[in-house]
Amino acid sequence: xxxxxxxxxxxxxxxxxxxxxxxxxxxxxxxxxxxxxxxxxxxxxxxxxxxxxxxxxxxxxxxxxxxxxxxxxxxxxxxxxxxxxxxxxxxxxxxxxxxxxxxxxxxxxxxxxxxxxxxxxxxxxxxxxxxxxxxxxxxxxxxxxxxxxxxxxxxxxxxxxxxxxxxxxxxxxxxxxxxxxxxxxxxxxxxxxxxxxxxxxxxxxxxxxxxxxxxxxxxxxxxxxxxxxxxxxxxxxxxxxxxxxxxxxxxxxxxxxxxxxxxxxxxxxxxxxxxxxxxxxxxxxxxxxxxxxxxxxxxxxxxxxxxxxxxxxxxxxxxxxxxxxxxxxxxxxxxxxxxxxxxxxxxxxxxxxxxxxxxxxxxxxxxxxxxxxxxxxxxxxxxxxxxxxxxxxxxxxxx
Numbered sequence: 001x002x003x004x005x006x007x008x009x010x011x012x013x014x015x016x017x018x019x020x021x022x023x024x025x026x027x028x029x030x031x032x033x034x035x036x037x038x039x040x041x042x043x044x045x046x047x048x049x050x051x052x053x054x055x056x057x058x059x060x061x062x063x064x065x066x067x068x069x070x071x072x073x074x075x076x077x078x079x080x081x082x083x084x085x086x087x088x089x090x091x092x093x094x095x096x097x098x099x100x101x102x103x104x105x106x107x108x109x110x111x112x113x114x115x116x117x118x119x120x121x122x123x124x125x126x127x128x129x130x131x132x133x134x135x136x137x138x139x140x141x142x143x144x145x146x147x148x149x150x151x152x153x154x155x156x157x158x159x160x161x162x163x164x165x166x167x168x169x170x171x172x173x174x175x176x177x178x179x180x181x182x183x184x185x186x187x188x189x190x191x192x193x194x195x196x197x198x199x200x201x202x203x204x205x206x207x208x209x210x211x212x213x214x215x216x217x218x219x220x221x222x223x224x225x226x227x228x229x230x231x232x233x234x235x236x237x238x239x240x241x242x243x244x245x246x247x248x249x250x251x252x253x254x255x256x257x258x259x260x261x262x263x264x265x266x267x268x269x270x271x272x273x274x275x276x277x278x279x280x281x282x283x284x285x286x287x288x289x290x291x292x293x294x295x296x297x298x299x300x301x302x303x304x305x306x307x308x309x310x311x312x313x314x315x316x317x318x319x320x321x322x323x324x325x326x327x328x329x330x331x332x333x334x335x336x337x338x339x340x341x342x343x344x345x346x347x348x349x350x351x352x353x354x355x356x357x358x359x360x361x362x363x364x365x366x367x368x369x370x371x372x373x374x375x376x377x378x379x380x381x382x383x384x385x386x387x388x389x390x391x392x393x394x395x396x397x398x399x
Contacts, residue, residue: 011059015043020051027052034059041074041083049086049105056088076101092141096121103128108141108162124149127159139163148172150203154179161190166198173204177216177226187249188226197229210238225250233287237273239263244273244283248306248330255287269294284308295319300327309333316340323350331355 011032012018023030030052039062049055058067065085066073071094072086081101087094092110096103098117112128114121122131126143129136129152136155139146141162148155150172157179160166179188191197200209208218212230215238217223224245228235233255239262251257256271266273266282270292273283278296284305291305291314302324305311308331316323318340328334329352337351 012048014045014048014058015039017045018048020047023047023051028054030055032057032059034061035065036061038062040064041076041085044085053107054089055086056090058086103137106138106162109138110140110142112138112140139166144168146170148175150174155189157188158190160198161192163198164192164195166192166195168199168201170201171203171207173206176206187252197231200229210240211236213238213241215241228254234258236260237263237266237268242266244301244304246303247273247283248286248303248308251283251286252307253287254285256285257283269296281305286310291315293317293320298322300324302326303329306330312336314338316344320344323347325349326352328352328354 010029011034012030014033014035030048031054033048033052033055035058041064058065058072060067064075064077066075070088070091071084074083074085075081076083079101080099082097082099083102084096084100084104084106086105087107087109089107092108094106094109094112096112096114096118098115098119100118101120103121106128112123114123114128119131121137122129122133124133126140126146127136127148128138133149134151134153136148136152136159138156138158139160139162142165143163144165145168146160146163146166147170151174152172153174153176155175160169177188200214202208205219207214207216207226209215209229210218212228212232213225213235214227214229215223216226218240221242223241224243225241225247228250231253233253235251235254235257237257237259239260242263242265244266257268257273258271259266259268259273264276266275267278268274269278271285271288272281272293274280274294274297275282278294280299280301281293281297281304282301284291284293286308287310288308289310291311295317297317297319299322300316300320304324304327306326306329310333311331312333313336314334315338320339320341321343322345325347327347327350328337329349331354334351334354337354
């Protein structure tokens, strides 16, 4: 839905689609949400309820929904259960009756009571969990020390986000960060950015912390970083960490990488991470607002410059001969890219979801068609003056 920025957004419809950046810009203005007739839980724009945290009221026009005491409910008529879709900021005590099957968008809840007849949820200490106690949904906002019970193997990404007093979290050996391996590639756990990071204690050998980096499977060759527990914008990569998998989502605010001299797989030059040969760029700091890489670089690895929200314009030097898949993916503010090497090989998807010029679903960088929008299904038409397509062919050969 295309809406003019700056318009009055005090009221908004729940079943319309809004661009994410539009919601972020107007989220503070949105106080009332209208739920029209024939709305289903599947037709709701989930981003609206997730991003807009200041909603105060819902106008209900469909009988499947109810708004009571600051909580938005949705009824599932097929099995007579209910789902909590949204909790307003005025609510800090929550009651789950026997029919509540799902909960979403909990915020700043200090206590939760679960009806003894509910077979979907239970509360253990300061944690809302599934009835089998294998999954953690939410930690109470006032929790300071959390001991996660043995047997838990899944923790929701935002479980600790509201914990403003958290000091320590102890993880059981049963928890192995399995969520890390599933897309979308986001930080596996989020913490309150207004407080210091808590102390993390891991039972078993599934994870360790080194240089403020949580590393899973630390003593195996395929170990990976999953969390960065520091607000420092200079990150020191330890010897044992041999892969840059998911660095673009873990180290979002880092401006400089320093690789330990004992690391056998990678090295740092001018704050960026290269392979030992210096020819492949493995990771570029997500917090940098300029693009500058060593002249030795010939290949930009996949996701190497991904999730950088500060880059608006870059020049890829002549030394680069190949840009791998999703190398610049999700650089949402990247508007202009110049390739000094006209023969550079650009892998499909290398510029996924950038802000580059898009015409009829084709993404352009100057006169070069460098890719297609992932949602494009219609016939592709290249604009006049296009000299080359994303697969290296000239426009007359493109299919």
